[in-house]
Amino acid sequence: MKIFNQKINIKQVLVVIVLLLFGNSGKIYLLHNVRVNSDIDFYDYFDHISVFLFSLVSLISVIVSWKVINKIDKTNTILKFVKVYILSFLLFVAVGVIIDYVLLGIVMNSKEYNFIIRFINTMSVAFILVDIFALTSAFLYFRQSQKATLELEQTEKEKAVLQSQMLQKNLEPHFLFNNLSVLSGLVRKNPEQIEGFIDDFSDVYRYYLNHGKKQLVELKDELSFLISYMNLMEKRFGNTYQIENSIENTDGFIIPCSLQLCVENAIKHNKASEKNPLLIYLSLKENRIVIKNKLNKVDFTIGTGTGNDYLKRQYQLNFNKNVIFTETDNEFTVKIPLIPEV
Template sequence: MRLAIEKKIVLYSSLLVALLVNLPKLLQARSDGWVSQFSTFNVAELCFQFCFTYLYCWLVFELNLHWFPRWRKGGLATDFAIYPLSNILLLLLCSTVGIVVQGNLFSDAHHLPLRFFRVVYFARLSLCWLLEILVIRIIYLLRQAQAKDLETEQIKSQYLYAELELMKQHLNPHFFFNSLSTLSGMIRENPGKAQQFIGHLSRIFRNLLQEQQQLITLKEELQQLHSFTELLQMRFEEGIVISVEVPPLYHQQLLPHLSLQLLVENAAKHNRALASQPLQVRVYVQDNELCVKNNLQAIAVPQASAGLGLANLNERFRILLKKEITIIRTLEYFLVKLPLEGGKGGGY
C-alpha cells in the first residue's frame, strides 16, 4: 500500500512540476506576449521540453527514493557527500543532454544567445530539483511516520499476546483442581458421566494451549464457552443455572478471545452455588452489547483477587476495538457489558 501511494505521489508531482516550469513556454502561444519576443512557439518543442522535464523529475525521484536506500543497504553510500554530489551530477548531465538535443532539433525557434539559452535551461531544471526535494522530504517524513506506526502495531500485538497469555494463566487454577476432584468422585459413581467430563475438560485445555487469534467471532467464543459451562453444571449440578440467549444475528460479531470464559469463571469463583440458592448466570445481548450477568451471593471466605482479569480484559477491548467494557455492581447482581465489533455477515 505504501509503495502504491508513493508511486502516485511521484507521478503526480512529476507532472505538476513539469507543467509549472514549462508555463513560460505555454505563454509563447500568445503572439502579442512578451515571451514571444525571445523564441517562436513550437508545439513539438513544447512537447519535447515537457517530456524531457518529466523524465528528469522522475530520475530525481528514483535517485533519492530508491537508488540511495539501496546503496545505503548495500554499504555503497556510507559518505553523506555522495547524496548531494549525485544530485548535482544528474542535474549537470540532464541539463547538458537537454541543451544539446533541444538546441539541435529546434535551433530555428530561438532568438536567444546560446549562453542565455543554456542558463535558462539549467535554471529550469534546477527549479525542478528544488521543488522535488521538498516533495521527497515529505515522502521521507511519511515513511518515518509509517515505520513508527508499524513498530507501534508490532509492540501492541506483542502486548496483546502477552495479555492473552497472562489471562490464560490467571484463569482460576482452583477451577482445574476442583474439576479433578469432581472427576475423581464421578469415576467411582458414574463412569459414563466422568468420560463426558474428561472430554469437556480436554477441550478447555486445548482452547487454552492453542494459539488463537486476538479477535474471534461470537459464535466461536460461545462454542468454546460451552465445554466450560458443561463442567460447571456437572460440578455444581442444581447449584448453578447458566443460560445463553444470543440470537444468530450476532454470531459473526467479533470480540477478544476468552472474554466470556473469564466472566463466567469469575462468577463461579466469587459466589455460592447451592441447590437451595442457585447461582444464576445469563449471557445475552442488549442495546448492541453482550451482557454477562449473575446474581450476587458472596461466599463466606472470599478468594483473594487483584482484579487483574477484568482490567486486562478491558485493556484488550480498548486496544482491539477502541471501546471499553462496562461494569455494573449492585446489591443484587454483577453485570459486565462487552461491546461487539462487526464481522462477516454480522449486523445490529
C-alpha cells in the same frame, strides 16, 4: 531495507527525491534569471530580512498544512505527503502576497506597487524555498510513519503478551487439579458420569488450545464451549451456579473465552448454594453480549484482574471497541461488543 536499525521505505524516499528535483529545477532556472537579468545588492539588509521572513513563513505553512491534512486524512500514504506539500505551497503564496504588500506597499510606501508582478515574484520565492517545503513535509511524514510503525510493533507485542497470559491462565494447574479431584470423586461415587465428564473436560481444553491464539471465534462456538465449561462446574458445585441464556441469534463473532471469563469471575467472586443459586444471565442487546448476575460477594478473594484487563485491551487493540463493566450495589454487568463479520 534498514539503515541504522530503522526501516526505510524506498518508494517513499524516491517520491521525496523526485519532488525535490522537480522543485529545484525550477529553483535553478529562477536563480539563473536573477543572475542574468537582475542586479541584487548583497548588502541591502531589506532583502535579507525579506528572505528570513519568507523562509519562516514557508516553515509555518508546512506545519499548519500538516495539522490540517492530518485531521482530514488519517492514513499514512505517500499521497498524504503530496497533499501537505501542495497545500503548504499554496498557503505560502497566499500569505506571502500579503506580507509582500505590507512590506513594500505600506512600510516602504512604494507608489509603483503592481499586484500581478508582486504575485509572480512571490511564486518565484516559493520555488526558491522549495527545499523547506519538501524537506519539512518529508520530515513530518517520515516521523509519523516511524511512529506508526513503532506503535504497530508495540501493539503486536502487547497482543502476544496478552494471549500468552490468557493461555497460561486457562491452563493453570489450579483448574486442572480441581477437575481431577472431581474426576476422582466420580470414580468412587458416580462412575456412570465419568464418560460425560471426560468428554466435557476434553472439549474445554481442546477449545483452549485450538482457539486461545485466534483473534475471533463464532458466537455459536463460544456458547457451545460455555456449555461444556458449565457442565464441569455443575459436577464440582452442583446446581449452585446456573446460566440463563436468552440469545437466539448466534450470528457474529467474539474474542475466544470472553463469555467463559465473565462466568468464571461471577463464580469466583460470589457466594451461592443449592437453595439460593447464583443465576448468570446472557442476552443480546444492541450488538452487545450482556452478562449479568446478582452480587453476593464472598468475604475474601484474591483477584489479579487478568481476565477483565485482557478483554478490555484485546477489544481496544483489535477493534477499537470498549468492553463495559458496570457494578451497582446488587448487580454486576459486562457488555461485550459483538463483531458482525471478519
